[in-house]
Amino acid sequence: MNPTRRPRRLRADGVRSLVRETDLSASDLIAPVFVDATTDERVPIESMPGHERVPVAEAVERVEEVLATGVEAVMVFGIPESKDDRGTRAWAEDGVVQAAVRRISEETDAYVVTDVCLCEYTDHGHCGLVEENAADDPTLTVRNDETLDLLAKTAVSHARAGADMVAPSAAMDGMVGAIRTGLDDVGYDEVPIMSYAAKFASAFYGPFRDAADGAPAFGDRRHYQMDPANGREAMREVALDVEEGADVLMVKPALPYLDVVSAVRREYDHPVAAYNVSGEYAMLHAAAEKGWLDLEEVAYESLLSIKRAGADLILTYFAEDLASRLD
Numbered sequence: 001m002n003p004t005r006r007p008r009r010l011r012a013d014g015v016r017s018l019v020r021e022t023d024l025s026a027s028d029l030i031a032p033v034f035v036d037a038t039t040d041e042r043v044p045i046e047s048m049p050g051h052e053r054v055p056v057a058e059a060v061e062r063v064e065e066v067l068a069t070g071v072e073a074v075m076v077f078g079i080p081e082s083k084d085d086r087g088t089r090a091w092a093e094d095g096v097v098q099a100a101v102r103r104i105s106e107e108t109d110a111y112v113v114t115d116v117c118l119c120e121y122t123d124h125g126h127c128g129l130v131e132e133n134a135a136d137d138p139t140l141t142v143r144n145d146e147t148l149d150l151l152a153k154t155a156v157s158h159a160r161a162g163a164d165m166v167a168p169s170a171a172m173d174g175m176v177g178a179i180r181t182g183l184d185d186v187g188y189d190e191v192p193i194m195s196y197a198a199k200f201a202s203a204f205y206g207p208f209r210d211a212a213d214g215a216p217a218f219g220d221r222r223h224y225q226m227d228p229a230n231g232r233e234a235m236r237e238v239a240l241d242v243e244e245g246a247d248v249l250m251v252k253p254a255l256p257y258l259d260v261v262s263a264v265r266r267e268y269d270h271p272v273a274a275y276n277v278s279g280e281y282a283m284l285h286a287a288a289e290k291g292w293l294d295l296e297e298v299a300y301e302s303l304l305s306i307k308r309a310g311a312d313l314i315l316t317y318f319a320e321d322l323a324s325r326l327d
């Protein structure tokens with residue numbers, strides 16, 4: 001047997017890099033950072049090794065650490081000093097994200113994206129308003145339309161504090177349109193929206209809910225986040241966000257949903273983002289701790305695969321660790 005077709009020819013050193021289809025660079029990455037108004041000290045996040053919640057006073061320092069690795073963008077999440085049934089601290093001018101972003105945008109060169117949601121700010125932990133008796137109600141649902149105004153107010157308060165981009169993640173219908181109108185009405189028409197457009201009700205968010213203290217006190221998020229079984233529905237969700245004015249389309253989580261990343265890439269010209277979520281990070285760390293996987297190699301391969309599937313940018317907790325090996 002003597003094959004004439006030998007794909008291996010292009011795998012030799014020298015030519016291998018010439019025919020490489022996908023590049024990963026530090027400028028593709030956004031590093032999530034957690035700012036916590038309940039602490040004066042950095043608190044390690046146990047289920048996300050290497051990540052910490054930092055007090056507002058250290059937000060600038062935290063972002064400088066990210067920038068020093070070569071990563072240029074951060075996504076800011078906040079843990080407020082108090083919670084209530086409406087999530088009032090989400091849009092407070094002196095709220096945790098607003099205070100942190102004000103400093104970060106004044107004192108650093110980072111591109112600042114903020115997560116716009118209510119779940120870290122409501123005492124019930126849901127991403128929108130719920131009925132008063134929701135805890136006892138098995139048919140629990142969110143008050144979608146009344147939530148929209150609060151999300152718009154939150155986005156505006158972030159923009160006012162200096163956010164460069166807002167990223168709504170509440171999975172409410174009409175969320176992107178409401179935020180676009182809210183921003184435009186007060187002159188923030190230049191602030192882009194990165195929509196968590198195809199956001200699945202995923203068990204991979206587990207470690208994040210520890211990190212941001214945002215687990216629902218009762219019920220779950222399946223009545224507003226998407227069913228993991230549904231790929232075509234994801235395309236309808238994305239279409240609506242495009243219509244409502246989303247500038248960047250995000251798929252979340254990333255690795256278990258690369259088919260969706262790839263479908264969105266083929267269908268739209270918009271930049272596509274993928275969120276390599278907390279569970280994707282934690283599981284690789286856990287396996288590496290046991291000596292079963294080479295952490296840096298699997299992390300790199302994961303992000304490369306997310307790009308190959310069609311993502312232009314990746315939100316990832318690996319950003320800082322991997323940046324040094326990227327261009």
Ligand code: PBG
Pocket residue numbers: 115116117118119120169170204205206207208209214221276277278279
């Ligand atoms: C909602 C939000 C969540 C994540 C990002 N924004 C939690 C959720 O939807 O339940 C999860 C990110 C991760 O798991 O890394 N504010």
